[in-house]
Amino acid sequence: xxxxxxxKDAVRNRAAVFTAADTLFARCExxxxxxxxxxxxxAGVGKGTLFxxxxxxxxxxxxxxxxxxxxxxxxxxxxxxxxGPATPPLQRVPALLDAVLCFKLDNRHLALALEGNGSxxxxxxxxxxxxxxxxxxxxxxxxGLTDSAFTAHALLAAVRADLVEHLAGHKRVPREExxxxxxxxxxxxLGTHPRGD
Amino acid sequence: xxxxxxxKDAVRNRAAVFTAADTLFARCExxxxxxxxxxxxxAGVGKGTLFxxxxxxxxxxxxxxxxxxxxxxxxxxxxxxxxGPATPPLQRVPALLDAVLCFKLDNRHLALALEGNGSxxxxxxxxxxxxxxxxxxxxxxxxGLTDSAFTAHALLAAVRADLVEHLAGHKRVPREExxxxxxxxxxxxLGTHPRGD
DNA sequence: GGGGAAGCGGACCGTGGGTCCGTATCGTAC
DNA sequence: GTACGATACGGACCCACGGTCCGCTTCCCC
Numbered sequence: 324x325x326x327x328x329x330x331k332d333a334v335r336n337r338a339a340v341f342t343a344a345d346t347l348f349a350r351c352e353x354x355x356x357x358x359x360x361x362x363x364x365x366a367g368v369g370k371g372t373l374f375x376x377x378x379x380x381x382x383x384x385x386x387x388x389x390x391x392x393x394x395x396x397x398x399x400x401x402x403x404x405x406x407g408p409a410t411p412p413l414q415r416v417p418a419l420l421d422a423v424l425c426f427k428l429d430n431r432h433l434a435l436a437l438e439g440n441g442s443x444x445x446x447x448x449x450x451x452x453x454x455x456x457x458x459x460x461x462x463x464x465x466x467g468l469t470d471s472a473f474t475a476h477a478l479l480a481a482v483r484a485d486l487v488e489h490l491a492g493h494k495r496v497p498r499e500e501x502x503x504x505x506x507x508x509x510x511x512x513l514g515t516h517p518r519g520d
Numbered sequence: 521x522x523x524x525x526x527x528k529d530a531v532r533n534r535a536a537v538f539t540a541a542d543t544l545f546a547r548c549e550x551x552x553x554x555x556x557x558x559x560x561x562x563a564g565v566g567k568g569t570l571f572x573x574x575x576x577x578x579x580x581x582x583x584x585x586x587x588x589x590x591x592x593x594x595x596x597x598x599x600x601x602x603x604g605p606a607t608p609p610l611q612r613v614p615a616l617l618d619a620v621l622c623f624k625l626d627n628r629h630l631a632l633a634l635e636g637n638g639s640x641x642x643x644x645x646x647x648x649x650x651x652x653x654x655x656x657x658x659x660x661x662x663x664g665l666t667d668s669a670f671t672a673h674a675l676l677a678a679v680r681a682d683l684v685e686h687l688a689g690h691k692r693v694p695r696e697e698x699x700x701x702x703x704x705x706x707x708x709x710l711g712t713h714p715r716g717d
Numbered sequence: 718g719g720g721g722a723a724g725c726g727g728a729c730c731g732t733g734g735g736t737c738c739g740t741a742t743c744g745t746a747c
Numbered sequence: 748g749t750a751c752g753a754t755a756c757g758g759a760c761c762c763a764c765g766g767t768c769c770g771c772t773t774c775c776c777c
Contacts (some may be wrong), residue, residue, distance in 0.1 A: 330723060352769055355639050358764060364546050369726030374766065391740095442552050444636075446686035471700035474708075476687070480677035489643035490673070504670035511671075527743055527754060555733060566757025571735060573755095 330455040337376050339366040343435070344387055356438030359383075381440055388430075388437045390449060395426050399457070412461040419458060420478060424505055428498055429488045434484035445483075454479060465513065474512065481508060534573050541584055542630070551633030556580075556624040578637055584649060585627075585634045592623050596654070609658040614706040615656060617675060621702050624684045625695055631681035651676060662710065669711065678705060 331417045343366035347357045359380055363370045377383035402409040405418040427434045438445040447452055455475050462471035480486075482505065512515060533686060540563035543553045560567045574580035574649045601607040602615040635642040642648055652672050659668040667680055677683075679702065687693045 333724060336725085351637060359766085360764075363726090365605060370765090370767095371726050371767080372724075378763065429535060436672070439636075439641075442550060444682045444686060446690070449764065470701045470704055473687075473698075476683060477674075477678040477705050480680055480683055481674040483677055483680070485641045485643060486673060486677055490643060490670075491641070501670075504667045507667055507672050508671060510708070511711065514708065514713070516711070529742065530755060533756085556735085560757090566735090568738095568757050569755075577734070604732080710746075 332394075333376070333495065336366070336368050336372055340368060340373055340383070343389060344383060345391075348387075348432045348436055354384075354432055354439060355442070357436075361409065362401065381443060384433070384436050384440070385448065385450075388433055390424065391433065392450065393431055395422055395468060396453075398422070412464045413513060413515060416458065416461050416465075416478075417506050419461070420482060420505055420509050421502055423454070424482045424487065424502060425498075427482060427484055428491055428501070431484070431488050435488055438484040451479075467498065467514065471512060478509065478512060530573070533563070533565050533569055537565060537570055537580070538584060538587065539563075540582060542588075545584075545629045545633055548629065551581075551629055551636060554633075565586065577589060581630070581637070582645065584645075585630055588627055588630065589623065589647065592619055593650075594633060595619070600628050609661045610710060610712060613655065613658050613662075613675075613710060614703050616658070617679060617702055617706050618699055620651070620676070621679045621684065621699060622695075624681055625680060625688055625698070628681070628685050632685055635681040648676075664711065675706065675709060677700065 327351065340362060344357075344362045347362055348354060351357050359373060361372060363373045366373070373383070377386055393407055398406045399408075399419060399422065401407065405414050406422055437448070448487070453474075458475040458478065459471045462468055462474055468474065487501075490501060491498070527696075537559060541554070541559045541695050544559055544562055545551060555576065556570060557567055559580070564568070573624045574583055596605075596616060597602045598604065602611050603619055607615065634645070655672040655675065656668045656669070659665055659671055665671065684698075687698060689697070
């Protein structure tokens with residue numbers, strides 16, 4: 324046991340910060356409007372606690388994001404088709420992209436907060452690396468497809484949080500329409516044209 | 521004449537700020553490392569002048585970016601093929617994407633500064649709207665292609681500054697290789713597979 | 718219930734974007 | 748050339764925000 328179990332108040336406060344931050348990000352227009360002090364106050368906690376628990380702003384956002392994302396990742400890694408590992412790549416790739424899109428639609432502001440973090444590029448985040456690796460591996464199993472690594476990047480770029488926000492939030496594109504567009508785009512890239520050529 | 525001609529010193533200072541900012545952004549690792557005070561000092565100018573001339577940080581970056589981008593836009597709007605308007609869409613679209621990619625490779629830090637601007641989404645910038653409209657119009661002329669608007673967004677997302685920076689700067693992918701990957705990706709989307717199907 | 722570690726919290730600090738206004742410079746009219 | 752109004756300059760100043768620090772509290776374990 325290298326891990327000592329954390330104190331009760333620490334756990335409670337961590338949870339309080341989580342829910343407070345979640346609420347604030349969801350409510351506010353731009354993630355920049357939510358300050359660390361705001362979150363601390365809303366959670367009924369001192370700023371020090373907040374920084375002690377998460378390191379810095381970026382760490383807090385990342386922790387929150389990953390907690391919310393967890394179910395999706397589980398569904399992909401060990402869930403039933405079409406997301407699960409038993410699915411053949413040609414269907415699993417679009418399913419994965421759709422799942423990511425839906426997640427970002429449901430957590431627009433949080434995703435925006437994570438990716439729009441100025442200093443540190445979203446591409447260095449650990450979870451991006453994971454998505455990319457997973458997607459690239461799937462693409463590599465598709466015969467006749469080259470440049471899997473780049474293709475994976477380009478496909479993921481199509482579901483970037485700020486693009487999703489721009490289309491869904493600003494241009495008011497309905498959810499199902501976006502999903503359709505994305506599916507059709509993925510089909511083009513994969514060579515599985517939806518309409519008989 | 522609603523415009524009064526600007527004073528000589530104003531023009532001189534504006535130019536000085538431009539070159540100073542350009543140099544600083546090119547030299548520094550992350551755009552966040554370059555402060556407004558830095559730029560003012562390097563240009564031999566007071567901070568007030570700088571803000572008077574450009575409004576705010578974002579305005580300065582935008583002005584600089586657009587000035588550097590001008591030649592590219594000219595080449596697309598009135599230049600010779602394959603960029604110019606006389607080119608058929610199937611060749612012009614990849615040419616445009618390649619031009620954007622090359623521009624971002626040559627102006628990595630500046631593009632990064634523009635797009636990674638936290639508060640205001642890159643999708644609300646005027647120049648993005650122009651790229652998107654142009655690309656979408658080209659796509660619409662290609663028979664059998666649906667969802668031109670979304671496709672244009674997705675293609676442009678593949679040349680986002682931070683992705684380019686990640687691949688070129690961090691992963692050390694050579695320039696020609698990236699251009700090749702992008703061209704092949706565009707070909708997939710356009711349905712013009714490079715290798716006989 | 719006593720001792721020590723883990724955690725708390727809010728006063729405090731540094732930094733950087735943005736403002737303000739007295740002063741210098743420019744353009745122009747004579 | 749000079750005088751004068753308009754325009755621009757510049758750096759001291761302000762303030763919001765991320766992040767730190769340390770005396771005090773709470774918890775855990777014996």
